[in-house]
Amino acid sequence: xxxxxxxxxxxxxxxxxxxxxxxxxxxxxxxxxxxxxxxxxxxxxxxxxxxxxxxxxxxxxxxxxxxxxxxxxxxxxxxxxxxxxxxxxxxxxxxxxxxxxxxxxxxxxxxxxxxxxxxxxxxxxxxxxxxxxxxxxxxxxxxxxxxxxxxxxxxxxxxxxxxxxxxxxxxxxxxxxxxxxxxxxxxxxxxxxxxxxxxxxxxxxxxxxxxxxxxxxxxxxxxxxxxxxxxxxxxxxxxxxxxxxxxxxxxxxxxxxxxxxxxxxxxxxxxxxxxxxxxxxxxxxxxxxxxxxxxxxxxxxxxxxxxxxxxxxxxxxxxxxxx
Amino acid sequence: xxxxxxxxxxxxxxxxxxxxxxxxxxxxxxxxxxxxxxxxxxxxxxxxxxxxxxxxxxxxxxxxxxxxxxxxxxxxxxxxxxxxxxxxxxxxxxxxxxxxxxxxxxxxxxxxxxxxxxxxxxxxxxxxxxxxxxxxxxxxxxxxxxxxxxxxxxxxxxxxxxxxxxxxxxxxxxxxxxxxxxxxxxxxxxxxxxxxxxxxxxxxxxxxxxxxxxxxxxxxxxxxxxxxxxxxxxxxxxxxxxxxxxxxxxxxxxxxxxxxxxxxx
Ligand SMILES: Nc1ncnc2c1ncn2[C@@H]1O[C@H](COP(=O)(O)OP(=O)(O)OP(=O)(O)O)[C@@H](O)[C@H]1O
Ligand SMILES: [Mg+2]
Numbered sequence: 126x127x128x129x130x131x132x133x134x135x136x137x138x139x140x141x142x143x144x145x146x147x148x149x150x151x152x153x154x155x156x157x158x159x160x161x162x163x164x165x166x167x168x169x170x171x172x173x174x175x176x177x178x179x180x181x182x183x184x185x186x187x188x189x190x191x192x193x194x195x196x197x198x199x200x201x202x203x204x205x206x207x208x209x210x211x212x213x214x215x216x217x218x219x220x221x222x223x224x225x226x227x228x229x230x231x232x233x234x235x236x237x238x239x240x241x242x243x244x245x246x247x248x249x250x251x252x253x254x255x256x257x258x259x260x261x262x263x264x265x266x267x268x269x270x271x272x273x274x275x276x277x278x279x280x281x282x283x284x285x286x287x288x289x290x291x292x293x294x295x296x297x298x299x300x301x302x303x304x305x306x307x308x309x310x311x312x313x314x315x316x317x318x319x320x321x322x323x324x325x326x327x328x329x330x331x332x333x334x335x336x337x338x339x340x341x342x343x344x345x346x347x348x349x350x351x352x353x354x355x356x357x358x359x360x361x362x363x364x365x366x367x368x369x370x371x372x373x374x375x376x377x378x379x380x381x382x383x384x385x386x387x388x389x390x391x392x393x394x395x396x397x398x399x400x401x402x403x404x405x406x407x408x409x410x411x412x413x414x415x416x417x418x419x420x421x422x423x424x425x426x427x428x429x430x431x432x433x434x435x436x437x438x439x440x441x442x443x444x445x446x447x448x
Numbered sequence: 449x450x451x452x453x454x455x456x457x458x459x460x461x462x463x464x465x466x467x468x469x470x471x472x473x474x475x476x477x478x479x480x481x482x483x484x485x486x487x488x489x490x491x492x493x494x495x496x497x498x499x500x501x502x503x504x505x506x507x508x509x510x511x512x513x514x515x516x517x518x519x520x521x522x523x524x525x526x527x528x529x530x531x532x533x534x535x536x537x538x539x540x541x542x543x544x545x546x547x548x549x550x551x552x553x554x555x556x557x558x559x560x561x562x563x564x565x566x567x568x569x570x571x572x573x574x575x576x577x578x579x580x581x582x583x584x585x586x587x588x589x590x591x592x593x594x595x596x597x598x599x600x601x602x603x604x605x606x607x608x609x610x611x612x613x614x615x616x617x618x619x620x621x622x623x624x625x626x627x628x629x630x631x632x633x634x635x636x637x638x639x640x641x642x643x644x645x646x647x648x649x650x651x652x653x654x655x656x657x658x659x660x661x662x663x664x665x666x667x668x669x670x671x672x673x674x675x676x677x678x679x680x681x682x683x684x685x686x687x688x689x690x691x692x693x694x695x696x697x698x699x700x701x702x703x704x705x706x707x708x709x710x711x712x713x
Contacts, residue, residue, distance in 0.1 A: 138713070179552055183712040209552040215545030219472045220465065231461045232555055234453040260472075276549075343517055 126193050127157035128284055128315040129178065134187035136173050147173040149339035152187075155317055155332075157283075160310050162330030163319040164421075166433055170339040171319035172212050176282045178317070179209045182366055208282035212275045212319075213287050218262040222253050222272055225261065226279070233280045243279065251275035260331045267298030274305065287311065287318040291325060296388065316355050323421045323433055333421075335428055342428040347421060354419040354427055357393030359400070361386045362413040371436060376400065387426070389419065455556050462555075462563035465622070466537055470567060476529075477571070484579050491519045492586065495645060510647045517590065520583040521671035522644050524604045525664060527575040529635050531608030534568030535615025536626035542709070543625060557710040565612055565702075568699040569636050572608030576601055588675065596674040606691040607667050613698030620705040638664045666690035 136148040148170040155161040160425040164172050176182040178189055180200035189196040191203050217225060226247055230240035248254045251271040256264060264272065270290060277285060290306070291299040306329060310316055320326055326333045327347050335350075343350055361376075362385045363369040372386055373379055390396055393416035402447040404411055425433045492500075492515055499508055500515035511518035516581070538561065540563070541547040550560050580588075580597050590596025619628030642665045643651060643657040651659055659665045670687020673680040 181548060181552055181712065204552060204554050207550075207552075211545060211548060211552075213545040213548075215541075215547065215549035217465070217469070217544070217546055219469050224465075225469065228461060228465050229553075232453075232458060232550075232553060236452065 126157070126189075127154050128157040128159075128192060129153075129161070129317060130188075130190045130193075131174075131178065132188045134177060134189055135185045136170070136182065137185045143232050146339055148177070150187075151336065151339070151341050152271070153334045153336075153341060153344060154417055155274065155315060157315050158313055159187065159331040160302070160316040160318065160329055162326040162333045163317070163336050164321070164323070164425075164433075165319070165336035166321055167364075168338075169336045171321075171336060172288050174213070174336070174401070175209075175317070175319060179420075180204060181208060181211075198297065200415060205280070206283050208277035208280070208285045210270075210277040210285075210290060212292075216269060216273060216276075219260060221258050221260055222248065222264070223257040225272065225276065229276050229279045231334050234278075247275045249277060252301075254294075265298075267294050267301070269297075270294060270302060271305070273321060278309075282314070283314045284317070285317065289319050289321065292296050292321070299325070321433065323425065327421050337429045343424060347383040350421065350424045351419045354389050354390040354423055356389055356419075357416045358419045358423050359388045359390060359397060359416045361388070361392045361400075361404075361411055361413065364410065364412045368409045368411070371407065372404055372411070372445055375403055375407060375409065382432065387423070389423075389427070393417075452604045453554065455559055458555055459560040459562055459566070460701065462550075462559055463566045463686070466563050466567040467570070470533075470571070471538070475630055476533075477575070480527065480530045481575050481578065484575065485582055486524040486648070487526055488516075488519060488579065488583060488586070491522070492516055495519070499646075510650075510676070512591075514587065516586055517675040518672060519645075520580070520588050520675060521600065521668045522639065523579050523583065524600055524671060525607060525668060526593060526635070526639060527579045528572050528604040528608035529611050530575045531568040531572040531610070531636075532615040532628070533571055534564045535554035535617070535619035536610035536625055537564035537567060538616055538706075539619035539623070539625045539628045542620070542623065544713045551710065557706075560710070561616070561702075561706045564608070565616065568612035568615075569605065569609055572605055572612075573601070576604040590675045591678040592674045593623050599674050600671045603667055603671055603687055603691055606688070606695050607664075608692060610695035610698050613695060613700075613702040617698060617701035617705045620702075620709045623709075638662065642668055644668070663690035663694050 131151060131153050134148060134151050138145040138147055138292060151170065151174055163174065167172050167400070173182065177184045178191070178196060179371055180196060180203050184197050192206055194202050195204070196203050223244060226244040227240050230243045248257050251274055253272060253275065254269060256268060261269065261272065263355065274290065275288070286381070291302050294302065306316055306318070330347070332346050333350060334341045345353065361372060363372060369386065373381065376386065376388055379388050397414055397416055401411060422432060496515035499511050499518070500513060547560065581599060614634065615628045618630060619625065622625065641655065641662050642660055648656070648659055648665065648669070666686045667690055670684050673683040
């Protein structure tokens with residue numbers, strides 16, 4: 126049975142002022158025991174998708190099921206199966222880590238005694254034993270994320286939803302969390318996580334769906350996605366705009382990125398001399414050229430037309446559509 | 449291992465958690481308590497000398513020789529406004545995302561909403577009891593005997609729950625703790641457009657009219673009746689009725705808005 130089966134779901138927010146199609150058409154399947162990554166930029170619709178799958182938002186159109194249970198009609202049953210750590214961590218700052226775990230255990234129905242046992246297990250699991258009796262207010266960002274992860278595990282869910290679990294963490298803390306998530310996967314938990322980091326999707330996720338502007342634009346393992354580009358990526362850089370424009374006409378099927386042109390071909394390295402000859406032959410000056418195996422970043426560029434990395438500078442959806 | 453997820457257990461756990469939150473912010477309890485005690489001391493100090501010792505039989509003798517008895521209900525009504533904290537507690541949880549977390553768990557939504565109401569009620573009882581204690585200490589002496597204190601407390605409780613309902617409705621509707629805070633502004637008209645310092649007969653003009661429409665008036669008069677005059681069942685009944693209707697209306701609004709808030713968008 127599939128852990129998660131999403132078929133053409135859609136979410137439209139209607140308010141007096143406007144209508145927002147936050148999720149336009151999202152489909153994917155997650156197998157049991159895998160880490161599935163939803164990769165996309167800000168505003169792509171990742172959180173909205175997670176909220177729908179975790180029964181916190183209604184689904185405007187389409188179907189979703191978790192372990193074969195329909196999300197829209199059987200939300201109580203779904204909640205038993207899933208653990209959820211949302212993007213805006215709902216953590217009570219005035220309580221201690223231990224109190225939060227204990228309260229959450231009790232709410233899930235554990236007896237007082239069992240709750241104490243489970244609290245200690247989980248504090249240990251997420252490495253918060255030492256900080257257990259401090260108020261959460263004093264926790265660092267990484268500790269809060271780990272606490273959040275721990276809280277979503279109280280009832281030993283089979284399926285875990287993590288919305289941007291590592292956003293805002295330093296590389297070290299991020300790695301700690303990755304290891305924890307992998308350990309969970311290895312113990313049989315299915316994990317669906319969202320991220321805006323290519324590296325995270327690449328390292329952590331067994332399979333990835335790239336989501337942009339409410340649509341899934343590519344799906345597969347990291348290797349499949351890279352292979353889908355077909356071959357290697359040759360990058361030509363130019364010092365002048367004229368050279369770049371001329372080169373664009375000479376080489377077909379290039380993708381421009383600032384002062385660079387990219388070309389995806391089989392067996393790239395061996396074809397560089399030929400291309401260079403074509404270009405210099407027509408008086409185009411190339412400042413640098415390189416051939417690389419495609420990265421997820423290249424895949425992202427290929428399927429969306431822009432880059433994810435350095436997303437602060439990346440265009441807003443409006444600017445994008447003007448291109 | 450899962451054993452008990454009954455509504456009562458969940459309500460109990462969530463209430464306990466709220467109580468933790470209140471206890472960990474003790475200073476937040478002070479302003480309302482101090483204002484209420486301040487009323488008691490200042491008005492007794494300022495007016496007690498004039499009205500507390502008025503010659504018996506004159507129109508100024510409405511306090512029957514004990515101005516603390518007369519002014520204590522004002523302080524108690526002020527203390528009962530602490531129930532408005534319910535809405536603030538609830539909205540804090542909505543803003544922090546704790547509310548969403550609870551919604552993603554199999555928890556009764558009514559337990560989620562009732563917990564802050566419980567704590568608001570608890571707060572009303574504690575604050576009102578403290579003020580009653582201070583009142584007794586400085587000489588309050590109900591005309592109907594000590595049961596008068598209980599009657600005053602019960603009225604304060606119903607009245608406080610009215611404010612709790614109001615703050616929950618306002619907070620959930622506005623979705624911000626400012627919205628819930630704004631509820632406490634009702635405090636001014638509620639307390640001062642009423643026979644606060646003198647009996648209603650002594651008010652005149654627009655204030656007399658406003659006071660007649662202000663349910664606080666009947667609650668204060670009702671408390672005063674047991675403190676100053678003795679058993680006046682019609683006055684007492686009017687007080688319970690006003691407080692009861694007010695609470696019924698605001699709690700209904702609270703339930704309706706809370707139900708909306710917990711529905712899926
Ligand atoms: N309740 C809402 N009402 C109206 N629009 C909304 C609502 N929630 C989200 N949106 C819009 O839907 C789009 C997708 O939002 P969403 O939060 O799902 O993106 P995201 O991929 O999680 O982004 P981020 O990486 O910033 O968290 C955005 O344009 C957002 O403004
Ligand atoms: Mg998001």
